[in-house]
Amino acid sequence: MSPLRRFLRAPEAVAGAILLSALMAMALSASLLFPSDPQAIAGPALLPPFQDWSLPLGTDRLGRDVLAELFHGARTSLAVGLAAAAASLAIGAVVGTLAGFAGGLVDEVLMRITDAFQTVPGFLLALAFVSVVGPSLGAVVIAIALGTWTGPARIARAEVLSIRERDYVASARAIGMHPLEIAFREVLPNALPPVLAMSSVIVAAAILTEAALSFLGLGDPNRVTWGGMIAEGRTVLRTAPFLSIVPGMALVLTVLGVYLAGEGIVETTAVRRGLS
């Protein structure tokens, strides 16, 4: 049975995939469906949802279209989540591979740096970084990656330690391959599967961290973010709770979708590896 068929047989994986595709459709269609600036005023302030069908989810405190904000916010969440996870996996894989493959002093130094990053709470690190560098999308991505690369680094190192003793690494040395080429071409690709298995957890955590930073006002001010929308709605929580509930639901569904789809992929590939 092909991995795709096996993936489609798991209901939770399919549910995750549907949620994720919906999110991606939202992100991709945002500028088509809502071409005007989502931060522009579109109608009367604090219009409740399902009252005016030109503004289906109503408006916020300043009269901005909530649905348009939601669609544009999907872009930010997705972009930050994927970019931060990619950055974190890339840093982790490179550091872990170098540490495991080089051994000795290099290993010691790199792993002590990893320890240092791991002992500082990731969110605090992100908070400190963004408040120093200033809120922009790039800074948020780096801030999140700074707190999450240690997990992938440890897993990559453990995997590399076992791979570097294999015969094919010895034969790569015997044909005179450069150590860096051995590390990144022979060892790293074979150490990746367990590292990639972490990606869904990291994407989900990154989306939440981004929302939390925006909630605290440390997101990119020029972009609509779900965290920012929740923060905005907080001031009118008693009179217009939908302003916080709508982006909150979007966050929950997104994280759930990423997690379920990621687990589904890990499960299907694990079965395939187990069989071979």
Added chain:
Amino acid sequence: MSLLAASNLTKRYRRGGKTVIAVDDVSFHIEPGETLALAGPSGSGKSTIARLALRLIEPDAGRIEFEGGDFLALRGATLRARRARLQMVFQDPLAAFNPRATVARALDDPLRIHGIASRGERPRRIAELLERVGLPADLASRAVHEISGGQRQRVAIARAIATKPSLIVLDEAVSALDVSVRGQILELLLDLQREQKIAYLFISHDLGVVRAVAHRIILLDAGRIAESGEARAVVDAPRSAIGKALVAAAPRLDRSIRHNAP
């Protein structure tokens, strides 16, 4: 002058506070175009010597001269360049290739690293190498894990001869193969030796195979040389205790039949 001369090689391992001497003051030499067999029971240090000779591990003491130069003094790029002349074929041909490699990539690496052929020329050289080891050229696009064990060992030999080495270390290179394939691979190795004057350091525990292919033999026991000499003479009439034990342990059809007879 010898092609490879190792003198007083010693290698110790530390295992849980205890020091194990894997290779203890071993000296040997290999002449161009010669097959030297290293035989001995498991743990006698055969594979450690192979890896020392290739500098996959470093000795604690001793010297290795290769093609007239101090092999242990080489570092970095000069060592890597020198490795073209000294190749290895492993026991398990599946473990010896990157699980993601195709046959073409496995053979492309040595040609690229040592600048033996330009990028455009390499596919033709790969086809030539495959043909030389008796494989069809269209095997190049297959993944290494898809082909049979015998074919895989042929690819490993093709990879070893790609850089035109003067010495190939064969670490139990035919032990994992079934008997019919083993004969063909040995035949191929002997052909290549005649054709390209390659010397072999032939590591095996199978004295029958050693007697058939090796010129000289060194019998190892617990990291020391127990006995050495002309291969046939040693296998036919071993003088050391370990030699007698190894010969007695080798399966022989005629004797087992006689023992089983009523």
